[in-house]
Amino acid sequence: MKADELLTLLEEHNLVVSSGDVASMSFDSLEYDSRQMTANGLFICKGKTFKPEYLDAAIKNGATAYLAEKEYDVAVPGIIVSDIRKAMSLAAQLFFDFPQNHLFIVGITGTKGKTTTTYLTRNILAHAFPGKAAMFSTIDRIVGPKPTDQFKAHLTTAESLDLFKEMRETVDNGMKYLVMEVASQAYLLNRVYGLKFNVGIFLDITPDHIGVNEHTSYANYLFCKQQLMLNSDFNVICSDTNNFEDVLSAAKVSSAPDHIITYGTDREKSDYTIVSKEMTLTDSVFSILPGHENPIVGDLADDYAVSLPGDFNEANSTAAIIAATLAGAASEDIHYGLANTTVPGRMQFITSKNHGTIYIDYAHDWGSMNALMNFLSSQFTDKRIIAVLGSTGDKGEDRREGFAQALNDYADIAFLTADDPGHEDPEDIAKEIDSHIDHNKVQTHIVIDREEAIAAAIKMATNDDLVVIAGKGEDKYQKINGVDTPYPSDPVVAQRVLDTLPDEK
Incomplete structure (x- = not known):
């Protein structure tokens, strides 16, 4: 990664405070953990608990410059920025050569249902495009087609550096589609800053994640979740959610009318209406009825069987159906994916x-x-x-x-x-x-x-x-x-x- 290219990118986002003597440098590694630092690297000084000795350790391990919100008295130059988390996300994208440009990305947010909807959507796409569908969920990361490419997740939405590193792995492994959960913390902490989604799904919102170490208020929680709508090409919104009109308004700021698709049990507010038909303790059958049919998504009217019980999973399934359709999945892929999805730890x-x-x-x-x-x-x-x-x-x-x-x-x-x-x-x-x-x-x-x-x-x-x-x-x-x-x-x-x-x- 060339320092002058990084400076140009940071300046485009008005983040550079000072840059020292780094313009002619280039970096072979990028890290925020000093223990992982290697030769000729750029070290990122992030976090409320950051200590100067971390930078000292990174320099000993090979850092030749640092990225921070303040200057440190060390022997290597620094790029000083106004927001280290935004800068880290942009640096990660540049370092890993903007892997998102090679993926069709579906982002899913909601207080409940994110993981289930992620599994449903990914399983449909995996059937439609064998060996091409990746997944970043609360439970698992799937970055390639081999068993060794699946591992347990540590955060719902990883730190930006880790996120774009894993995206690069998915691209290098031949993946073309990525379905990922997007927690409110991802926007609160700028972990997905600068990332644009092909499809953003808003499932629901109820008061949660409000406390001294999270969101300061429900309004802040809602604001952070709405950011997915502002950063997605297509917006898929459940009309049954609390604050539906607020979410819809956010979507209208950045998306054309035919790029906003609504679904739910309220036929007046929904492009696609969900009607429950049969339900057992292990699965359910529901219908989607045409409402204000979206010209891009087309006709989804049909009966669907999902291998998960509960009306809430009928809603999750409908979101997955719409997203997978936008990604190019056919009807038979959708029916197969819904009928053959299991979610570890769910029901x-x-x-x-x-x-x-x-x-x-x-x-x-x-x-x-x-x-x-x-x-x-x-x-x-x-x-x-x-x-x-x-x-x-x-x-x-x-x-x-x-x-x-x-x-x-x-x-x-x-x-x-x-x-x-x-x-x-x-x-x-x-x-x-x-x-x-x-x-x-x-x-x-x-x-x-x-x-x-x-x-x-x-x-x-x-x-x-x-x-x-x-x-x-x-x-x-x-x-x-x-x-x-x-x-x-x-x-x-x-x-x-x-x-x-x-x-x-």
Whole structure:
């Protein structure tokens, strides 16, 4: 990467404060972790907790210049910018030769449903274009066609440097399509600054991610999610979402009318209307009816079967159908993809002999928990619901009251436990949830050890009960005091409990 090209790009975005004596330089590496720095590299000084000794270490490891928001008294020159995160995103794009220009990118945002919709869309495209569809989700990264090209994700939307590095890998591996989750944090922290999407999907929004380490308010949360609409060619919007008119207005700022496609259960507001037909505990069938048919998307009127239950997954499927159609998938690809999608940690269930049905889901906020519990209670009107859940620490404090609201509405018994407590005391988190629970409706137990809580819930259950284990899904660690602490995952723990019970053998 040539320094003069980087300076030109940064200046186009009015980010350069000063540049020192770097114009004639070029860089063979770009890093923000000093431990990863190699010879002839540009080191990025980012983060609230950045320390000058990180720069010193990077120089020892080969950094010949640095990118920062302030000058440091070191032996190498610096490029000083007004916003390091925006600058890092642009530098990453240049360093990896703008990989997004070689991909059809679908970005998906929403308080709930991002991961499911990402899997649905990617599976349709993978069938339509074998070996050409990549995916960046909360659960998995798929950057190529080989098994070694799939690995676990650490962030919903990676740091910009990592994001564009992985995009370059997808391009080098022959990928032509990329489906990715776009968290609100991606815009709050400028992780996707300068990135344009071919299709942006807005699923829904409910209050979440509001706290001292996240969004300052619901208005800020909404603002960040709306940015996907402003940075996408086509906008696909669920008309059933809260703040629909606000989201639609954001889309109209940057997209032509026929590049805005709406869908939902409200026929008056939707280009494509969803009508539920059949639903079981493992799948559902729904119809899409023509409304104000979009001339680019065309006729989607048909019956669709999706291998995931719940009306919320019918909505997720419809978003996937529209996005995949815009990407060039045919009707047979859509039907196959919907019917053959499984999502790790989403609506998994284990049937026991004597302890009811155990449902495991990644539901980790009020919206997803409410939708899950509402669906199960409507399908099992004669069964008690025993819920096991916690709430994350260091973020999303508003979730705690939301969880209590969902429990009050649908649960009979609740076991409050640990779920990525971070630097907070998990018992304090559990007590905060408990403070909002109506104990005349819900019998509550606080069992901080998650494995013990799951065991207690399953042992208590009879065949007249449902056990709902929410929050972690397939996650194999707990975030505790800054450390990813190994955890077997909820499905593994539940099955282990059943395997130890004499009446299950």
